[in-house]
Amino acid sequence: MKAIIIDDERLARKELRSLLNKYHEIEIVDECANAGEALSSIDNHHPELIFLDIQMPGHNGFELLNQLDHVPKVIFVTAYDEYAIRAFEVNALDYLLKPVNPERLDEAIAKVSRSKSSFSQSIPTEEATHKLTENDQIFLKDGEKCWFTSLKDVRMFESEGNYVRVYFNEYKPLVLKSLNSLEERLDPKVYFRANRKFIINLKWVSGIENWFNGGLQVQLRGGDKIEISRRQAARFRDLMSL
Amino acid sequence: MIWCLVYFAFHFFERSRNEEIKNLRLEAMRTEVELNNLKSQLNPHFMFNSMNSIRALIDENPVIAKESITKLSNILRNTLLMGRKRLVGIEEELSLVEDYLRLEQVRYEERLRAKVEMDPSCIGCLIPPLMVQTLVENGIKHGISKLPLGGEINVIVSRTDRMLSISVENTGTLSGSDNPQSTGIGIANTRQRLELIYEGKATFDLFASDGKVHAHITLPIQNNL
Numbered sequence: 001m002k003a004i005i006i007d008d009e010r011l012a013r014k015e016l017r018s019l020l021n022k023y024h025e026i027e028i029v030d031e032c033a034n035a036g037e038a039l040s041s042i043d044n045h046h047p048e049l050i051f052l053d054i055q056m057p058g059h060n061g062f063e064l065l066n067q068l069d070h071v072p073k074v075i076f077v078t079a080y081d082e083y084a085i086r087a088f089e090v091n092a093l094d095y096l097l098k099p100v101n102p103e104r105l106d107e108a109i110a111k112v113s114r115s116k117s118s119f120s121q122s123i124p125t126e127e128a129t130h131k132l133t134e135n136d137q138i139f140l141k142d143g144e145k146c147w148f149t150s151l152k153d154v155r156m157f158e159s160e161g162n163y164v165r166v167y168f169n170e171y172k173p174l175v176l177k178s179l180n181s182l183e184e185r186l187d188p189k190v191y192f193r194a195n196r197k198f199i200i201n202l203k204w205v206s207g208i209e210n211w212f213n214g215g216l217q218v219q220l221r222g223g224d225k226i227e228i229s230r231r232q233a234a235r236f237r238d239l240m241s242l
Numbered sequence: 243m244i245w246c247l248v249y250f251a252f253h254f255f256e257r258s259r260n261e262e263i264k265n266l267r268l269e270a271m272r273t274e275v276e277l278n279n280l281k282s283q284l285n286p287h288f289m290f291n292s293m294n295s296i297r298a299l300i301d302e303n304p305v306i307a308k309e310s311i312t313k314l315s316n317i318l319r320n321t322l323l324m325g326r327k328r329l330v331g332i333e334e335e336l337s338l339v340e341d342y343l344r345l346e347q348v349r350y351e352e353r354l355r356a357k358v359e360m361d362p363s364c365i366g367c368l369i370p371p372l373m374v375q376t377l378v379e380n381g382i383k384h385g386i387s388k389l390p391l392g393g394e395i396n397v398i399v400s401r402t403d404r405m406l407s408i409s410v411e412n413t414g415t416l417s418g419s420d421n422p423q424s425t426g427i428g429i430a431n432t433r434q435r436l437e438l439i440y441e442g443k444a445t446f447d448l449f450a451s452d453g454k455v456h457a458h459i460t461l462p463i464q465n466n467l
Contacts (some may be wrong), residue, residue: 009291009295009349009350010351011294011295011298011299011302011349011351012294012295012298014298014302015295015297015298018298034390036390055287057389057390079287079290079291097290098290098294099293099297100294
């Protein structure tokens with residue numbers, strides 16, 4: 001499994017590398033000292049796993065994740081940091097505290113290996129490099145809160161000015177993106193532009209009704225009702241029929 | 243006559259009671275400021291990061307690794323002991339600051355350049371413990387650690403007849419925008435401590451110019467001798 005270490009301190013990178021020596025399944029392909037380096041290195045190497053420090057000069061670890069389209073598996077490696085620990089409460093990813101306890105590292109690596117199979121599907125292929133599929137993980141940050149979520153759990157996206165509200169589980173964080181640019185990045189077989197304001201996940205559709213002006217209204221599991229504009233309704237019928 | 247006696251007695255008690263309440267309040271405030279100061283001193287982020295670098299150094303350079311452990315112990319001991327004193331000698335404080343800076347240099351390597359200068363005539367002057375240390379830590383935390391290429395931090399101590407002048411300057415800007423809260427606490431605490439101990443006779447300024455942040459304290463000289 002290809003992995004990258006991202007930490008601004010050389011000694012911290014060295015220490016982690018030496019701890020990772022004994023795991024033959026993990027191949028450290030690069031080390032980066034800041035978010036900028038990391039961004040281009042991730043682009044080059046497409047690692048499946050990154051070890052990420054949070055406090056770094058320039059952009060911090062969270063901001064780096066925010067800039068990635070395909071988020072690899074992430075293990076945070078950080079010194080005591082209340083802010084970080086608070087963020088972890090919200091999601092299920094793993095983190096290690098410095099100095100790293102070798103037994104905890106064992107557990108973290110085991111966890112990553114277990115989840116490997118589902119992840120390998122989303123390793124970008126030639127054609128799919130530019131589309132996000134439902135198996136991709138995304139990283140969301142709204143104020144102090146952070147989430148890792150699989151795209152298949154996202155039932156819809158709503159445009160709010162320059163922002164997009166992402167609906168998943170009981171959360172709906174706001175991220176700085178336009179709905180149009182998001183639409184271009186999403187797999188059109190699963191994510192459908194219902195109208196000016198919404199993109200919906202077709203796998204979440206539980207009911208369809210005829211609506212005014214030749215439009216449709218779909219109901220999503222969980223109860224949200226979204227109108228499909230007349231222009232899009234024809235495309236929708238095409239997509240959903242045999 | 244009796245009425246007068248009662249009147250004055252009443253006012254006397256009332257006054258002494260008010261005085262007592264005022265003293266208790268002041269005492270409570272003092273304790274709180276000192277407590278905050280101690281809390282802000284035991285900086286876990288620094289401790290754990292240092293231990294992490296030392297662990298890597300054990301393979302790379304055992305001599306510096308050993309030195310670093312001694313320095314870290316010094317810092318721990320001093321933080322625990324000095325925090326309890328009301329005042330310490332400036333030379334004692336600066337030796338703690340130097341240990342701290344050496345350790346941070348192990349961590350940040352070429353990104354941290356540091357200089358500590360003191361006019362020898364200042365030896366023996368007393369200051370509140372960990373006051374310079376707090377400013378230096380702030381300078382690294384909010385200044386140098388935010389810069390990909392690092393920067394420098396200089397501590398300069400000098401004196402006039404009656405006043406001791408301590409200046410800490412570091413590369414960086416005074417933008418509280420990324421984390422306004424944390425910049426505030428250390429600074430507010432320094433101000434409060436100076437006010438409680440010197441009752442208006444000390445000054446504290448924090449300002450940015452020429453890509454540097456300057457923290458400057460002047461306080462009346464009290465001698466050890």
